[in-house]
Amino acid sequence: MATNITWHESLRRSERETLRGQRGYTIWFTGLSASGKSTIATALEQHLLHLGVGAYRLDGDNVRFGLNKDLGFSEADRNENIRRIAEVAKLFADASTATLTSFISPYKADRKIARDLHATVADGDEPIPFIEVYVDIPIEVAEQRDPKGLYKKARAGIIKDFTGISAPYEAPEAPEIHIRSDKVSVEDAVVQIVEYLKSKNLLPAAALKN
Amino acid sequence: MATNITWHESLRRSERETLRGQRGYTIWFTGLSASGKSTIATALEQHLLHLGVGAYRLDGDNVRFGLNKDLGFSEADRNENIRRIAEVAKLFADASTATLTSFISPYKADRKIARDLHATVADGDEPIPFIEVYVDIPIEVAEQRDPKGLYKKARAGIIKDFTGISAPYEAPEAPEIHIRSDKVSVEDAVVQIVEYLKSKNLLPAAALKN
Numbered sequence: 511m512a513t514n515i516t517w518h519e520s521l522r523r524s525e526r527e528t529l530r531g532q533r534g535y536t537i538w539f540t541g542l543s544a545s546g547k548s549t550i551a552t553a554l555e556q557h558l559l560h561l562g563v564g565a566y567r568l569d570g571d572n573v574r575f576g577l578n579k580d581l582g583f584s585e586a587d588r589n590e591n592i593r594r595i596a597e598v599a600k601l602f603a604d605a606s607t608a609t610l611t612s613f614i615s616p617y618k619a620d621r622k623i624a625r626d627l628h629a630t631v632a633d634g635d636e637p638i639p640f641i642e643v644y645v646d647i648p649i650e651v652a653e654q655r656d657p658k659g660l661y662k663k664a665r666a667g668i669i670k671d672f673t674g675i676s677a678p679y680e681a682p683e684a685p686e687i688h689i690r691s692d693k694v695s696v697e698d699a700v701v702q703i704v705e706y707l708k709s710k711n712l713l714p715a716a717a718l719k720n
Numbered sequence: 721m722a723t724n725i726t727w728h729e730s731l732r733r734s735e736r737e738t739l740r741g742q743r744g745y746t747i748w749f750t751g752l753s754a755s756g757k758s759t760i761a762t763a764l765e766q767h768l769l770h771l772g773v774g775a776y777r778l779d780g781d782n783v784r785f786g787l788n789k790d791l792g793f794s795e796a797d798r799n800e801n802i803r804r805i806a807e808v809a810k811l812f813a814d815a816s817t818a819t820l821t822s823f824i825s826p827y828k829a830d831r832k833i834a835r836d837l838h839a840t841v842a843d844g845d846e847p848i849p850f851i852e853v854y855v856d857i858p859i860e861v862a863e864q865r866d867p868k869g870l871y872k873k874a875r876a877g878i879i880k881d882f883t884g885i886s887a888p889y890e891a892p893e894a895p896e897i898h899i900r901s902d903k904v905s906v907e908d909a910v911v912q913i914v915e916y917l918k919s920k921n922l923l924p925a926a927a928l929k930n
Contacts, residue, residue, distance in 0.1 A: 520762055520781070521769075529769040552730055559731075559739040564774050566815035571730070576837075577807040580800075590790075597787040598808055605776035607815065627786075 523635055527606045532563055532714045534606035535638060536599045536628060537703065540615045540682060541645030542674045543660055544652040546691040550645060550699045551612040557700050558608050561717035565608040568595060583671070589620065596624035603628065603638045608712075616679045639712060643703065644685035649674045651692045733845055737816045742773055742924045744816035745848060746809045746838055747913065750825045750892060751855030752884045753870055754862040756901040760855060760909045761822040767910050768818050771927035775818040778805060793881070799830065806834035813838065813848045818922075826889045849922060853913065854895035859884045861902045 527533055537554070539547040551567050558565035578594055581587040595611055602609040615621055621642060628640040652674065653661040664672030671677040682688075687706055689699045707713050737743055747764070749757040761777050768775035788804055791797040805821055812819040825831055831852060838850040862884065863871040874882030881887040892898075897916055899909045917923050 520777075521766060526769065526776075529766075530774060556731060556739075559736065564740060564815075564817075566736075566811075567730075568811070572811060572814065576810065577804060594787060594804075598811065600786065601776075601778070601782060601808065602812070602815070604782065605774075605812070605817065607774075607817070 522632070523604050523606065523638075526604075530564065530606045531716070532606055532608070533639070533712045534603040534609070535641060535712055536603045536609045536611065536624075537641045537643055538599070538615070538621065538624060539610065539612040539643045539645055540621060540685075541691070542647060542649060542652045542679055543614060543672075544655040544657060545645040545647040546689075546696065546699075547612040547614075547645045549696055550643075550689065550691070550703075551610045553696050554700050554703055555610055557704065558717075561713070563608050563714065563717050564606070565610065566602055567610040567612060568599060568602075569612045573598070592617075592620040593623060596627050599624070600627055600638060614673050614679070616673045616677065618680045618682070621682065639710065641687065641703075641706070642682055642685040643687040643689060644682045645689050645691050645699075646681070647690070647692045732842070733814050733816065733848075736814075740774065740816045741926070742816055742818070743849070743922045744813040744819070745851060745922055746813045746819045746821065746834075747851045747853055748809070748825070748831065748834060749820065749822045749853045749855055750831060750895075751901070752857060752859060752862045752889055753824060753882075754865040754867060755855040755857040756899075756906065756909075757822040757824075757855045759906055760853075760899065760901065760913075761820045763906050764910050764913055765820055767914065768927075771923070773818050773924065773927050774816070775820065776812055777820040777822065778809060778812075779822045783808070802827075802830040803833060806837050809834070810837055810848060824883050824889070826883045826887065828890045828892070831892065849920065851897065851913075851916070852892055852895040853897040853899060854892045855899050855901050855909075856891070857900070857902045 523534065539551050541547045548569055555565045555567045573595060578591050581591050592615055595613060599609045599611050625640045628638040631637055656662060660669060661675065663669045664675040673679045687703055689702060733744065749761050751757045758779055765775045765777045783805060788801050791801050802825055805823060809819045809821050835850045838848040841847055866872060870879060873879045874885040883889045897913055899912060
């Protein structure tokens with residue numbers, strides 16, 4: 511079996527995409543706490559896996575307590591948190607994985623850093639597709655949902671600098687996908703994103719048959 | 721197509737492995753500069769991809785200039801460099817990717833941190849397989865190869881704290897795989913690792929047919 515092993519100095523992303531039969535890209539979810547980002551992202555991740563697409567979701571659970579466990583909540587640490595997430599998402603996308611991130615990521619400048627990073631690639635490579643998904647919900651609805659009681663704590667001043675209450679959320683002006691999560695079901699949100707991926711030829715042919 | 725979307729709170733690693741039809745694990749290469757780590761790892765990565773296995777290699781090129789570009793070469797920064805690499809490898813392995821790392825990683829304590837991290841998983845999950853590959857070469861041979869002229873610079877004192885010359889290399893005592901890279905070809909080294917993966921049931925059935 512080893513007699514036909516051949517190799518190059520290193521693989522280009524496009525070669526890896528051909529070998530894996532799927533494109534790499536990052537779907538960057540942004541929105542208020544309790545907007546439904548993680549619910550939609552989790553559903554999309556599972557839907558893609560069921561379609562046979564290698565997908566992975568970066569979120570607070572697997573990043574905050576691991577890679578970024580040395581970071582606190584100062585402004586510098588928040589910036590570094592997002593920078594590392596963006597770099598890791600880029601590595602996953604470079605590995606030709608459908609990469610999903612679900613973080614509030616409230617600042618335009620941070621999301622721009624993530625986007626720009628995906629456009630910075632080796633000579634001759636295409637930019638890595640970066641798909642910003644704005645999970646949009648009126649703050650009143652998010653506050654009413656409040657599944658973890660965070661808004662209540664923010665109103666009581668127990669949590670400082672809480673996005674939407676005591677810290678700004680800068681809504682995206684031109685996201686690739688805009689979801690009004692108080693008006694559409696999780697299922698419909700997933701369909702909306704999958705249709706976008708189809709329209710950009712980001713789903714493998716095999717997945718389209720399903 | 722969306723009518724049968726179902727989802728859970730989040731996916732366990734074992735569920736993702738079933739959906740992707742492959743196991744996740746980390747193959748951690750360690751060895752002197754010019755030992756052949758990256759050459760073997762690159763060949764293995766491509767071999768796995770040709771077998772239909774989703775594989776990705778973390779190395780200096782894609783990590784040092786991205787995620788870890790804020791780190792220098794102080795002891796604290798070197799430790800942090802390895803810690804982040806280990807955390808990112810663990811994320812890739814959690815995504816059920818065959819993950820390869822090729823860094824000198826000269827210190828036992830650092831490699832132990834990486835190994836222990838892979839054993840730290842959610843309740844009910846199996847530890848993530850961590851396969852240490854010692855790419856072993858006599859320092860004289862590595863110094864003679866010196867493809868980048870680094871040993872020469874180290875001998876001249878231009879590079880300080882160079883592993884094997886002016887800084888220690890702590891050889892693994894019980895690596896899962898031991899390769900004498902001055903004695904075996906790259907091809908045979910790849911076969912040796914693939915046979916190990918087979919023996920541990922870490923290759924998907926489809927790959928074994930190839």
